[in-house]
Amino acid sequence: MASPLTVKVVRVRARPDPLPLPRYETELAAGMDLRADIDGERVLGPLERMAVPTGLALMLPAGYEGQVRPRSGLALRHGVTLLNAPGTVDADYRGEVQVILINLSNEPFTLRRGDRVAQLVVAPVTSVELREVEALDATSRGANGFGSTGR
Numbered sequence: 263m264a265s266p267l268t269v270k271v272v273r274v275r276a277r278p279d280p281l282p283l284p285r286y287e288t289e290l291a292a293g294m295d296l297r298a299d300i301d302g303e304r305v306l307g308p309l310e311r312m313a314v315p316t317g318l319a320l321m322l323p324a325g326y327e328g329q330v331r332p333r334s335g336l337a338l339r340h341g342v343t344l345l346n347a348p349g350t351v352d353a354d355y356r357g358e359v360q361v362i363l364i365n366l367s368n369e370p371f372t373l374r375r376g377d378r379v380a381q382l383v384v385a386p387v388t389s390v391e392l393r394e395v396e397a398l399d400a401t402s403r404g405a406n407g408f409g410s411t412g413r
């Protein structure tokens with residue numbers, strides 16, 4: 263396997279009890295879990311949303327993005343997911359990575375310090391340049407979409 267890409271990371275606030283850095287939990291895992299860097303605990307009521315701090319800022323290499331994705335277990339067990347999934351972390355972003363959690367269940371959900379709330383997948387980005395033209399090449403689909411093939 264190719265050697266992993268190095269991504270610099272800083273902790274944005276000093277803590278007496280720092281959380282472990284995200285890591286791949288299995289050999290071929292695509293995502294590293296992000297933890298809630300909150301004090302104590304916080305209850306998210308039904309349909310309540312919150313930007314959960316991770317305590318981390320990243321320096322992704324040019325040509326890559328960070329995708330902040332939901333964790334399936336949290337979604338299935340508690341109805342808690344990400345409102346903006348997948349969140350996009352730009353390579354030039356130097357602020358704290360945050361996780362926009364929403365509780366879609368009808369029960370309150372208690373979030374505790376260090377809980378794994380999302381996963382970060384680092385992926386290559388294709389950069390394009392838009393060129394305005396008069397017309398586009400024809401295709402058999404044309405402008406049909408939104409379920410057109412099922413009709």
Ligand SMILES: O=c1ccn([C@H]2C[C@H](O)[C@@H](COP(=O)(O)OP(=O)(O)OP(=O)(O)O)O2)c(=O)[nH]1
Nearest residue numbers: 330346348349350351352355358359360361362
């Ligand atoms: O789930 C997310 C999504 C984004 N971000 C950070 C990194 C990203 O680079 C920045 C901006 O995100 P985005 O482009 O999605 O937000 P926007 O609302 O379009 O804001 P901006 O105008 O700053 O681009 O916020 C996160 O920490 N978590």
